[in-house]
Every structure is written in C-alpha cells, then in structure tokens.
Amino acid sequence: MVVLPRETSKIPKFLAKGGDAIIGQEKTIMFKNAIVRPPAKTFNQGLTTAQFGSPDFELALAQHELYCIALQKCGVELIRLEAEENYPDSTFVEDVAVLIRGAAILSNPGAQSRKGEVMAMRTVLGRYFQKMYTITPPGTLDGGDICEAGHHFFIGISERTNEEGGRQMAEFLKNEGFTSSSVQVAGIPGILHLKSGLTFLGNNRLVLIDAFAGLPQFKEYDVFRVDEAENYAANCVWVNDHLLMAKGYPKLRQSLVHHGYQVLSLDMSEYRKMDGGLSCLSLRF
Numbered sequence: 001m002v003v004l005p006r007e008t009s010k011i012p013k014f015l016a017k018g019g020d021a022i023i024g025q026e027k028t029i030m031f032k033n034a035i036v037r038p039p040a041k042t043f044n045q046g047l048t049t050a051q052f053g054s055p056d057f058e059l060a061l062a063q064h065e066l067y068c069i070a071l072q073k074c075g076v077e078l079i080r081l082e083a084e085e086n087y088p089d090s091t092f093v094e095d096v097a098v099l100i101r102g103a104a105i106l107s108n109p110g111a112q113s114r115k116g117e118v119m120a121m122r123t124v125l126g127r128y129f130q131k132m133y134t135i136t137p138p139g140t141l142d143g144g145d146i147c148e149a150g151h152h153f154f155i156g157i158s159e160r161t162n163e164e165g166g167r168q169m170a171e172f173l174k175n176e177g178f179t180s181s182s183v184q185v186a187g188i189p190g191i192l193h194l195k196s197g198l199t200f201l202g203n204n205r206l207v208l209i210d211a212f213a214g215l216p217q218f219k220e221y222d223v224f225r226v227d228e229a230e231n232y233a234a235n236c237v238w239v240n241d242h243l244l245m246a247k248g249y250p251k252l253r254q255s256l257v258h259h260g261y262q263v264l265s266l267d268m269s270e271y272r273k274m275d276g277g278l279s280c281l282s283l284r285f
C-alpha cells in the first residue's frame, strides 16, 4: 500500500467520453445513467443506528435534488423513480442491486424491512439489462457492500451481507469474468457497509478509513487515508471525471483537490441521520 505523497498531481483524466476510457494502464467504464429515487415521506421511519436526530423531510428532498443535479453535471442521465412510501429506506437504491458490465445482480437485503424494495427494481432493471442474477436465501447481500475496482470487486461481509450472499456474488462475478475478494466489515463502529469506508477512484487508487487501511486486500493500491474524525467522508462517488463527496470534511477534500480531482461537495446531513451516504443514493451504469 502506498499513501499518496502530497506532491503527486497525476490527474485521472478520461481520454474519451461516452464509452470506455483509458486511465493510465487501466480501462475504466464511463457512466451514462443513474437510477435515483427521492426519499419518501416515511423516510424518518427507516433504519438507523446514527444518533443525529430525526431527518427533516423537506431538507432531505432538497439535498436529494442537489445530488441529482450534481450527477447530471457529471454527464449522467437520470432515471428518476417515484418515491416509495411503503419502504422508508427505498431512497438508498444502491442496496437493492449491483450493476456490472453486461448484467444486473439483484440483492436480497439483509434487513427484513428492505426486502420488498427489490421487486420494483427488478422491473426497472429489466428494461436496461438482459442478464439478471439474484441473490437468494439463505444468502443476504446489500449493494452497499460491493465495491467495484476495475476488474476486481471487493465484497464486504457485514451485518447485512452474510458469507453465503458474498459467496453467491463472487460466483456471479466469476461467471462474468471478474475477480473478487472479501472484506470483514461487521463490528466497525459507524460503518454499516463496505462502501461506508471505501471508495475506488480508478487508476489503482482508493479512499480508505483507517480500519481498512492495513488489510492485505488493499496493499497494492495507492491510498488516500481518511482521518477517523472524517470517516463519513470516505463514501464518495467517482463518476466520469468528477468526484462527489460529502460537505464538511476539509482534510480529505483538500487532499483530493490537491491531487487534481474535480470535487463536488454535497450536504448529506439528512441522509447521514439515516446511516446513508452519497453512493447509496444512486445506481450508476
């Protein structure tokens, strides 16, 4: 593992738009679409372990709209779904599917109250993906536990994703020509899913919380380490030539900007109250 020196200023520049782009040695997928679903009025009845109070619905809605605008600014076309009142956590669309090149994998969310979210997503994804896999019981898996890093995927084993869910995911990925490795996530305070503490930035780079930084799975990567006080900021969205990150985390922001990233900072206060981060709010493909 190499912690990036501050003087490095290699910029992950895409050479082509609207298709595969080359970053250094690596082929990276450009995202053309993102599925989003606004929070429902029942949003504050969702699951949470955070102690930041109840979310303000109107503010959450406004923050969601700014998130959508930011994605559009990154050149992504939005597929906007209707709010789903029966499922308070349904704005966190990332957890119900994993989208890879050529296939969609429907999850089986680890939380009982979220399992019903998958059905609607199956219908939507059927319009865009001919090939679909499904995680089946006793396997459970939340999309937030799956981090794509080029041709390799990290699979978090968490309170939501069990070993069997991870095994099924690894098998589907292998079928599609990808490799994977698993990472233990359960038990790290404040980290619900793998991607709560990890972002892949392309070009062999990761943003990582300290709890993950020493793991052998990440030792070949160049790493932006996140100060513990800024752990929430580790969940970013790297989309086309931009990086969305949560507002209010100056150290990580400064370091990313210094290394040439075009950072768009977004206020995520209301989603943080419900254990959600930036990546959870969209499914990008």
Ligand code: CIR
Pocket: 046, 047, 048, 089, 092, 094, 095, 111, 114, 143, 144, 145, 192, 193, 195, 196, 274, 275, 276, 277, 279, 280
């Ligand atoms: C939940 O507990 O399922 C939601 N309140 C938050 C889900 C956040 N999703 C994510 O990190 N991928």
